[in-house]
Amino acid sequence: MQLMKNSDERGPDTEHPISVALVEDEAATRAGLAATIAADASLSLAGTYARAGEALAALSRATPDVLLVDLGLPDMSGLDLIRAVAAQYPSIDVLVFTAFGDEATVIACLEAGARGYLLKGSGVSHIGFDVREIRSGGSPLSPQIARHLVRRLRPAAAPASAPSANISGALSARELEVLNAISRGFSYAETAALLGLQPGTVHAHLKNIYRKLEVRSKTEAVFEANRLGLLK
């Protein structure tokens, strides 16, 4: 811990701090996070909420740049909140708090429209760096999630039942290469070097991929609803 690096290598833009709102039902965590955000010059705290209802009500008045969402909320499932926010306020980057960053949770959040996730407990002091990093290209993808995305969004191998004819949400060749490298354990920087790209380009690809995942999951939901006769 004594070797903790300075998280502000990129040089945070203190003149235009990123406004962050927070939905977390556990008071201690909420207070700790709020304090950390407030202490970070590159971030500004837009609000803290213990319930999803409060957050949605507040969003109708003013929208922050980033909304941090805890999945285990008392009044609404975190996923539903993400969906609601992603649908109503597309300009907000929703980030999810998760204890484990496990594949199932992360994928579900990304499909619901989240832009990334933060691991709980791993250095709250890092949060400014993480938020900026995620804003530029999403949270670090684990190889398992990357492989999942490859399988899910691969153009040729889309499942027959999926509405893949219009390829809405199929990966481009470059995106596939990026995901493949990540699924083999390469970091973003290594991936960029491997594919001869700028690091920023890798981030841009990942952002696109997240959007495709969201689109794909929505189209699939519509398709499934059509198939079940729910839509007329």
Added chain:
Amino acid sequence: MIQVLACATVAIGFLLPVSNSVHAQWIEPAPRPLRAIEQVGFLASQALRPPRDEANSQVIQLPDDWSVSRPGTQGVGWYRIEVDLEELPQGIYGLYMPRFAASQMSVVVNGVFIGGTRALLDPRARLTPPALGWSIPAALLRHGSNVIHLRVVADAGYRQGLTRVYFGGAAEVWDARSARERMQGLAHRVFGFTSIVLGFAALVVWFRQRGDVIIGWLGLSAIGAGLGPALDDITGYGRTTALREALVMIYAYGFVPPLLMVLLRLGALRARGMAIMSWGVLGLAFIAALELGLGALPRVSPYVGLFYVCVMAVTVAAYWWSRPALHPRYLVQLIFAAAGLSAAFLLHDLAIWFGAVDFDRMVLMPLVPATLALLTLVTLLSRHLEAYRALRQSRAQLEKRVAERTRELEENYERINKLERVQSAAEERQRIVADMHDGLGGTLVRLLSLIKSGSTDRSTLAGELEQALIELRLSFDSMEDFDHDLLVLLGAVRHRLSRSFELAGIEIDWRVEPLPRTEWLTPQRSRHLQRLLLEVFTNAIRHSNANKVSVAVERTDEARIRVSIKDNGRGFDQAQSALGRGISNIRKRSATLESELVLDTAPGRGTRVILELPKEVLGSALVDTTPI
């Protein structure tokens, strides 16, 4: 059903030929009906002109069978017929004879020769002698008394002579003649050919199904019966020779031995002697006819016929005696009806031959193929229906069995599935327990003892807690899928430790090449590999004081996969290291994975861990239909 069909067919078959005469005699009024001439004058004379001397001729009754009236005679005679016409002759008149019972015949009307048969129609070697009709123009007749002379060449040995003669209008003569011809000529041919065709069909059935001997013999019998009428038409005209006479016998009686075989088989009678005898008699008759030369037919044939009638009668009797019930009853009844009918027809013709009845009666032998054709047809039909029924039954049985088997399979599948689910749930539980035990549990215990021992170094405690969290996250990862890809697993461990590496100031040199996915990477093995890597990396992070860790994954020349992890830290003395417990864990897991582990380290030289996975990893590679 089939009985009704058979009866209807018989009725139609027999009514058709009769219908014409019924029509001719009952429905159409006959303006100049035929009158039978029963009394005639006869004079044995070879003269080519009718005898003038009426005094020498004797008065005789018709029919005149020479074998009765002039036994042993072979010669020529003149018959004198007187016909009184009460009207003025008009149109055409005619003479009708139901059977041409001579070798040759010429007709002279009132002294004018009107025609003759010459040798063309010599009916001696025919099964069915034809009927005869003569047309007489009115110009040759006169009102009142007319004299018609018939010159007849006959052979008493062949039971020839003159049958009854009928005089009347030409139309009536030709009606009568065609009715008779239809019955024993046309029916003859139709039934004969039908019988042959059906016989061949039966033989085809037998050829396909050799066990069905009855249908085979029946087919032969039908062919034998049909050949007579067919060959009669072909060979019946022309000169009579010894060979032709012998052949006539073969095709007259050829149907009997096979029919006898059918009867014997049907009754399950073991009368081998009778079977051999019935074939032997046919052969003997043929040879005898050839040996005896021309004229043998009348001397041999009736006795052969008599013999067969007796044999058939005996067989039928024997059948009724034994009464086996091996076949459908209607079929047995039909076969015996056919055999009985054939025997009756044969008997009737023998009665003609032996003079028991008038020799101008219709010959019934031509109807034998009709009965046999019908019998064969019904038998074929019944076989077909039986086969169809059997097929339906066996299909129903098969479907039932398939359904049963399917149900069994489904049940088995369900059971196995359930068992597998139970088993895999148990395995998963075991895995999680083991995971908690070596991972999180151990860390927590260590942490607890640290706190109890009074160590309050916050960073140590935070480090331990961090480690516990990492353990827990790895557990989560191992519950998800690594997609059977070793690199995904390796990358996931790196990913989980990336913050730790970063905090420890360690740079990672990641050198991996794409590997095929492999079946080898089961959840169990994944967990061991994951833990092994965690142990190696944690040692590097905590104890090595290194600033670079190289990870390389490559294929060896022996088609194995080698994972090398190397740091540039301070290394350690393997003999006295405090890391002993961790190292022994690494070795254990490597052994569990059936891999080879090389630990290469010494103080001041860094640490290198080389893990060579078993050959099976590449050996059980998965083939992706769409390569990633």
